[in-house]
Amino acid sequence: MRKFALILGLVFTGLFATAQENDGVTITVTIENVLSDGGTILGGLHTMDTFMKGQGVASAMVPAKEGEVTLTFENVQPGTFAVMVMHDKNDNMRMDMEANGMPKESYGMTGPMESYGPPTFEAAKFEVANEDLDFRIRF
Numbered sequence: 012m013r014k015f016a017l018i019l020g021l022v023f024t025g026l027f028a029t030a031q032e033n034d035g036v037t038i039t040v041t042i043e044n045v046l047s048d049g050g051t052i053l054g055g056l057h058t059m060d061t062f063m064k065g066q067g068v069a070s071a072m073v074p075a076k077e078g079e080v081t082l083t084f085e086n087v088q089p090g091t092f093a094v095m096v097m098h099d100k101n102d103n104m105r106m107d108m109e110a111n112g113m114p115k116e117s118y119g120m121t122g123p124m125e126s127y128g129p130p131t132f133e134a135a136k137f138e139v140a141n142e143d144l145d146f147r148i149r150f
Contacts, residue, residue, distance in 0.1 A: 035086040036143050040071075042080050042096055043149040046117065050075045050100035054082040057093045062132040067095070075100070093135035094121045096148055117150035 042052055052075050055067030071082040075098055082096065097106055097118040107115040122135040137144070 035088045036139055036141065038084040038087055038092075038094070038139070039143070039145045040082045040084075040094055040096065040121075041145070041147045042082070042119065043147055044117075045075055045077055045080055045098060045150060047098075047100070048076050050098055051102055052080050052082065052096060053099050053104070054084075054094060054096040056084045056087065057095060057132070058090065059132050059136075062093055062095075062135070063129060068092075087139050089139050089141070091136050091138055093132055093137065094146060094148070095130065095135070096120070098150065119148040119150050121146050121148065 038056065040054060042054075045052065051072050054071045055061075056069040056071075057063075057067035061067045069084050069087070071084055073080050073082060084094075095118065097114075098116050099105070100116055101107065106118065109115055120130050120135040121137055125131065125134060137146075
């Protein structure tokens with residue numbers, strides 16, 4: 012009976028150890044050049060299917076503060092993703108736009124910012140494998 016209990020204990024320990032290994036990676040995003048306190052920094056982790064179409068596959072938010080803030084996405088499984096962030100100054104949970112279609116609020120994404128036109132998934136994408144990732148995005 013003791014052998015059975017010992018074997019059963021080892022099996023459960025092995026299962027829990029394996030489960031922790033499959034939790035995915037952590038993506039840490041530091042947003043530079045936040046120009047003011049107030050409002051919220053919103054971030055979305057996107058796939059090609061969700062990019063520029065609303066909510067991503069994961070989201071994060073922190074109160075805005077002048078300087079730098081950090082967002083974290085945890086337990087991200089392997090795949091191709093992009094991160095978009097914005098400073099929601101009035102906390103209405105959406106990007107406010109000028110009459111000509113230009114954003115009123117600061118935003119950024121992984122990858123290089125394009126000078127003209129909307130952001131593209133191709134420019135913002137990165138691969139998630141099995142190591143944690145760190146990005147810096149400048150407003």
